[in-house]
Each structure stands twice: as structure tokens, then as C-alpha cells.
Amino acid sequence: MKKFIYLILILCSFVQLSGQTSFKTEHVIIVVMDGARYQETFGDSLRRYIPYLNRLKHQGVLYTNFQNNGPTFTNAGHASILTGNYQCIKNNGSQLPKKPNLFQYYQREKGIDKTKTWIVSSKGKLEMLANAKDRKWWNRYMPMTYCGVKGQSVVYEGDNQNYEKVKEVISAFHPRLMLVNFLEADARGHNGNWEGYVGGIKNIDFLINELWNYVQNDPVMKDKTTVIITNDHGRHNDGRRSGFKEHGDHCSGCKHIFLMGLGPDFKSGEIVEKEAGLIDISATIAHLLEFQMPTSKGRVLTEMFK
Numbered sequence: 001m002k003k004f005i006y007l008i009l010i011l012c013s014f015v016q017l018s019g020q021t022s023f024k025t026e027h028v029i030i031v032v033m034d035g036a037r038y039q040e041t042f043g044d045s046l047r048r049y050i051p052y053l054n055r056l057k058h059q060g061v062l063y064t065n066f067q068n069n070g071p072t073f074t075n076a077g078h079a080s081i082l083t084g085n086y087q088c089i090k091n092n093g094s095q096l097p098k099k100p101n102l103f104q105y106y107q108r109e110k111g112i113d114k115t116k117t118w119i120v121s122s123k124g125k126l127e128m129l130a131n132a133k134d135r136k137w138w139n140r141y142m143p144m145t146y147c148g149v150k151g152q153s154v155v156y157e158g159d160n161q162n163y164e165k166v167k168e169v170i171s172a173f174h175p176r177l178m179l180v181n182f183l184e185a186d187a188r189g190h191n192g193n194w195e196g197y198v199g200g201i202k203n204i205d206f207l208i209n210e211l212w213n214y215v216q217n218d219p220v221m222k223d224k225t226t227v228i229i230t231n232d233h234g235r236h237n238d239g240r241r242s243g244f245k246e247h248g249d250h251c252s253g254c255k256h257i258f259l260m261g262l263g264p265d266f267k268s269g270e271i272v273e274k275e276a277g278l279i280d281i282s283a284t285i286a287h288l289l290e291f292q293m294p295t296s297k298g299r300v301l302t303e304m305f306k
Ligand SMILES: [Zn+2]
Pocket: 035, 074, 186, 187, 190, 247
């Protein structure tokens, strides 16, 4: 009888333990709104350029003090997201991140097929995100990529065309892990065109809402997909250097960005004021998809979880 009771107790604690570590999430999509300043997104009290995200925040968690604490450029920002390390890296795509990325750890530990991991990017130069300089990881466990015009890893594809590819990949492969880059806020900002810059933010806001609905209407990914939305960097504060036209230093305009998480394992309508940063995304996703990422220096954003 005593033995039987022990057995029941052990079984109970096992169920409890497995309940603590297993999540509903089976797919994760990271969406990067390239180069939008916080003051044009959630820092704007009217949220006039992000009406859709402003509505979606009620279904998820929003970080209002989210930072890029590394170099505030596109390639460095994206590499921080995927490797969990802040690092200097050339911004033209000719240099690989030093450390292995989320896709590589995920494929290796879980035996996930390459076709279930994707980078779909408006910017061709982000092709470099798939690989790592580290000799043990170089050219291994790399995700599928479709970057830039016709997926040829050069120049820039418009966000609407890029979104068509995103939908194609979702329907055909139901990726377990995917990074999507939308560039128009950044590209139009560099042109010095204010209307173009905020128009780019508005269009990406619209596309993210479309993407969320698309996933919720997909029979495989519905209710099992977490979407994490952020920026790779902001832009200079007004009055600093060329203001919104450029970015790349450590002013608060360049560093302060936002993070929003939507999905079955995250709280709803939660606002987090505690500081967090780009490198924390990798640790959080590794936790959610239950694999180890020892080279990530980020922390798991436990405040997001139910
Ligand atoms: Zn830029």
C-alpha cells in the first residue's frame, strides 16, 4: 500500500513538472519592423501610425522599455535577435554573426527539418543571418531563406511583395520558426521623407495584422503560434545629427524600441515596464520551444508567460 502511494506521488509530481515546462506553442514567428522609432510607435500617445498593433496589444504582452543595447544598425540588430549577443558586424551583409543562431540550435537539438525554419526578408543583405562564423556551426543547420528581390539576396523587395512570400511559405511549410523582416519604415526614413517613413510604419502595422489573421486561419498553425514583433533599432532623436533620417549611435531614439508578444502561452493585455532587450528574444524563444541555447546572453522574459 505504502509503495502504491509513493508511486502515485511520483506520478503527480511528474505531471506537475511536465505541466510547468510544456507549452501550447509549436510555431514561432519573429516579425521585425525595421527602423521605427519608439516615438512613432507606442511612444506616440495617439498611436496614429500603428492602429492595428494598438488593438492587438490587448491580446498580448507589450514591453514599453525595450532596448537595443548593441550597435543600432540593421544587421547588428537582427543578429542580436537571432544569436542573443550584441556584436559589431558590417551592415552590408558581407560579414556573418560570430555566434550560432536560434535556427541552428533548434535544428540540431530537435532534429527539425531545414524546411521548417525560414528567414523571409525584404532586405537581401539579411541572408547572412542564416549562418555563423563559429567554425563548429559554419554552413550547418542553416534555415531556408528568401531575402531581397526574387529571393536572390540582393537589394530590397517591397514589403507587400515580401508579405506574399511570407504567406506562401506559411501555407506550404508551416514553419516552426521563422523571421520576417519588413523594411519600408527604415528605407523611407533614409530618403528623408517623413510621410514615406510614417507611411512605411502604417503599412507594416497593417501587414502584421494581416499576418496574425492569416496564421489564425491556418488549420495547422491556429492557436499554436506565437508571434513576436519588434524593431531592430530606432532612429536618432529629433535635433540629434540628422534626426529621423539616420540611426546607428547610442541616443535614446536609436536604442528605444518596442516588443510585443502574441500567442497561446503569453498573458493578454499585459504591459511590462521593466527593461528588456533584443538579446532576450532568443532566450525566450529557446525556452518556449524547449531547446538549449548556451551562447545566448539574454534572459527568458518570464513576465510574458501565463
Ligand atoms: Zn537604416
